[in-house]
Amino acid sequence: MSFSDGVETAIDRLNTVIVERPRTVILVFLLLTGGFIGGLGAIQVNAGGLDAFTEGLPEQEALDNINRNFEEPFQTDTQTTTQLIRTDENVLAKESLIREARVLERVASRPDLRMEAASGPVPLLAQTLNPSATTPEEYRETLEREPPSAIEQAIRELEENSRFTGSLADDFNPTSASASGSITTISHDFPENFGDNGLTAVQTEIQAIAEDAPSDIRAFGSGTTQSEITQSMSDSLLVVMPVVILLLLFFLVVAYRDPIDVVLGLIALVMTIIWTFGFLGYAKIPFSQQMISVPVLLLAVGVDFGIHIINRYREETERGFEAVEAMREANSQLMVAFIIVTVTAVFGFGANVVSDLAPIRNLGIASAIGIVFTFLIFGLFLPAAKLVSDDIRKRLGIPDFNSSPIASDESILGRVLAFPAQVSRYAPTLIVLVLLLGGAFMGAYGSGVGTSFENEDFLPPEEVPAYLTELPEPFSPGEYTITETINLLDEKFTSNQGDTVKLYIEGNFKQDHALEALAAPNDNPPESLAVGPGGQAQSQSIVTVIKSHANENDDFAALVNRNDKNDNGIPDQNLGLIYDELFASSAGSQAERYLTEDYRAVQVEYTVDTDASQSEAAAAGAEFAEKFRTEATATGGVIVRSTVMDRIFQSAIQGLGLAIGLTAAFLVIVYGALERKPLLGVVNVFPILVAIAFLLGTMRYMGITLNALTATILSISIGVGIAYSVHTTHRFIDEYDATTDAHEAMMTTLTGTGGALFGSMLTTALGTGALALAITPILGNFGVLIALSVIYSFLMAVIALPPAILLWERVYEFDSDLLGRLRPALQ
Known part of the structure; x- marks a missing residue:
């Protein structure tokens, strides 16, 4: 038995189980869904941010050693400190200093806040005036007791003390004893198992105490940063997911035009999300900002599978087949395409597993596993559920609402989709050359796309767009202060944060x-x-x-x-x-x-x-x-960011190269083994390569950089976009085997499968594009890019694939003729 015969036999057996025992299939999938629900409670939420990408870097470890071993005057984000950032007309005025001392006194009086010590203008001035002052209460009493002139004299004495000047704003003037901002660092005595949640709770309480002070004092630290990133993740999901669901529901209604089929599609989508996130819980893979893109991708791809299976089933019923045979025929035609799409999507999404950066690696694992689950649910469960629902509908006498395919050769959409194939008939070589040149130009232009790795990529904006703040509860996002605080630090303390290279040297x-x-x-x-x-x-x-x-x-x-x-x-x-x-x-x-x-x-x-x-x-x-x-390590914020940017770029290139290589090799092997047409595998990759080149050029034109999430877009675009070429090519092979005329086969393909592709493109592009509504810029840019990649992939499957296939036919026929002429001579 040949490989193709073995695959056909396996698919026939699987189809037999689906169409003859659909209720058993449904029961198995429902039981598995119940099992995956148990994993949802084990999901770990990791706000991520810069720390998730710098973990394990030698440069970051050296910087941590510097922060741990040397007393810095300006530390803004360590795991055991809270910064009190104070702004006022003059933070060194007596009354302003006393107000901060009272805040420190209240914090110190709370055992649950675990204050160990404080460093900043208040402690330093109080100890200069009274060396025996060691507690916040004594700091306050000293400052209340001393006249303003004594405090001003103490300020001038500390002019050369870097710990003092380093905690003041750039406009510090020792002559007038004035400054418009200061930073006081509170160190905490936390046990090793205290955790991020405990730190967040502590800093939230300190912020509440600071808000009671008459002057502008805000608490800042890694706990508040993580808290707001987590909040922005929740708010983004609350904003994005309803929009995605509404859009998908709308297009399901348009595509299926039958409420029962719409319900089946929604059930399959929900099961896909449950399976994927249940797996994340069991596998202990944390849910981070980047993971918000996973359910959106899976919903979009799932709808694509669902539209194809329902649309092909309807085509077969219109041809006169009964329900069981129509599903058997539809599945036998689509199962191979679904498997090819799934494997290539796993290559595209899973290619990010090679990244050195853990968040990108986790995203690759989650999306690849999710695609496998999508195939199982939409390739096995949905056909079985469709048969059972149609059987129940028939027995109960519920009428069909609309069971016609999306497009036909008589429809306007069918004629529009077939137009590129009609034009390609006359000059396929010229069209392919033009597309190659256009892709080469866009790829060369796009190769200059920039990379970035900044806090601002992960943080909510300083001002949330008005259209989001007007949303009703619970969809309206919360208040965010972290970006405003960082901007304040950049504005007032730039001299303390300038770019420096640090060497950590041991010996x-x-x-x-x-x-x-x-x-x-x-x-x-x-x-x-x-x-x-x-x-x-x-x-x-x-x-x-x-x-x-x-x-x-x-x-x-x-x-x-x-x-x-x-x-x-x-x-x-x-x-x-x-x-x-x-x-x-x-x-x-x-x-x-x-x-x-x-x-x-x-x-x-x-x-x-x-x-x-x-x-x-x-x-x-x-x-x-x-x-x-001796052993020396270069570090500093600028070096850590640069190192991560290099790794982000490497991840993008490695992921793209791996996705293309594995996809092309797999398609050549599959088409060679199943259809004896290996060159079709190369033809299949051509449209997606052009689409990726145009996507890169668009990124550079729009000023969107490769960052912690968009770096995955190139390989993910392979995984999402190849489906359009695969479905088109697979349908073409079926039609070509029946007609042996490539042009006629492509015309039929684009009027049939093309309609399903068009519906899938709309749902996927708008569904993933809804990420543009997310709170954080990193998700918004990713949503725009994935929507563009889907549109480009669809357009190239319709525009670039027909002329490429017509050229393939000429090569294929030439090889066949040549072999026919040589066979007698060889015999």
Whole structure:
């Protein structure tokens, strides 16, 4: 038995089960659905954001080490701190300081808020005025007791203290003792198993306390960030899913024109979602922002399958077949196409599994498994349910409402869809060449599409569009402050957040050569870091702290000079003693920023050229790190973002290449094994390649970048779009085997299957396009792109496939004629 005979036999047996035992099939699927419902309660929600993409990166681990080991004056998002961001006409005025001290006092009085310590203007000023003040209550009492003039004098004394100035807005003026903003960091004593939910609850309570203060104080931290991202996910689902369901319901009504069939389609769609998300729960795959696209994709693809099966069943009943035989015939024709579409969709969606980034990898797994479930439910359950419902309808005498196919060769839609095939008959070669050139141009143009990885991709906008705020409850989105807060930080604290490259260096820094080795690379830095005098690097490190303190303290300067053998201001011996003196001096707080207490790790900060791109800064940091003798890792926000952007781009290219390669190989093998027409597999891929090229060009034209979600669009477009070519090609093969005339077969295909494709395109494009209504930009852009990819895939299946198939026929007939002429000679 040949492979094709074996496949045909297997499909016949499966069809026999579906059409002869439909109630058994329905029962099995209902029992499985009940099992998957149990997994819904185990779904883990992960708000995601930047942290989900940076986990495990060496650059991020180095940055975490810096944040953990060195006392930074400006930390905005750590797992154990809450920032109180205060804005006022003058946050250093006595009354303003007292108001913040009262907030700290209230937080400290709550054991459940686990406040361990606080750092910022209030604690530093209070301790400068009264060194014995160690609690928020004592901070308040000190500030209330001291006159404004004493507070202003203390502010001037702290002018050189980086912990103090680093917590104030850029407009800090020591002369007038004024600033328009400040940041106070509250550290918490959390147990290891405290978790994100506990942190969110703590920061929510602190925000409630801050809101009672007369001045503008807001709590900010990873807990509030995750909370708002989670809220935006819920709000997006509440906005998007009803729109998707209404659109799908509308098109189901238009396509099926029968309320019973519409109900069957909806039941199948609900089962698909239950199976997929039940699997996520059992598999412990977290639900993140990116996962919101999965139900939308599955609903769209499921409708596509449903329209095809119902439409083909109706075609067979119009030809005079009874229900069982009509379904048997429809299934025997569609099952192979469904399997091909499912496998190619799994290749397209599952190609994202190769990504180094966990959220993209999880999206690939979820969507690939979901497509398999979609095939099972719409390929097996729906036909069985349709037969049972028609049997019940017949026995109860319920009439058919409208059981005609979507399009026919007499309809306007049928004639419009067949027009490209009619034109292709006259110049297929020219049309294929034009499409190839157009695709090559759009692909070359689209290759310049940018990449991005920013907080703003994941966060709700500062101002939610008016059409969303006008929605009634529960669809109206909540209030979001996180983006406004980040914008406030960018506006008032830019000097503390400028792009810098950091090196985290580990080693024994008490060795005589340690400081000389630390400063030596500064003389010959990469171009992006050559911003200092004479093209040197402009750095801040323990070396600069030593030099600065030596300029201010004669005794310390004498100590440095005695141990500086080459007289360059950098000590070469007795470094342990120098560090001890430095940490015990007034410059100790500054030294803590660059050298650990055990003298075995340092951080060095390098200013980046303002004209340098993120990738250039990252490359310069990596190059600089290699110049150090000990283990050095380049890090910093700019480097972490650049690294993730590189991985996002790699994921997009790898996913696209894998999806195309696997899809093309599979189609060549399938068409070769089943139909003895392997070249049709190549022809089948041609339209989708042109569609992808046009999608890339459109992305660049619209200014949409490859980000944490849109990077998956290229391979997902293969998975979604190939269905249009596969259904068209598979129907063409059936018609071609009957007529042996490619043009006639394609005309029949486009007037029959073309109608189902058109209906599927509308539902899929509008259904997935509804993601554009999502709260966060990352989902909105993805919705626009997936809708465009569906439209392009449909258009190319109708426009590009007919001339390509007509060219295939010429090659196929030439090969057949040539083989016929050679056979006698070979014999």
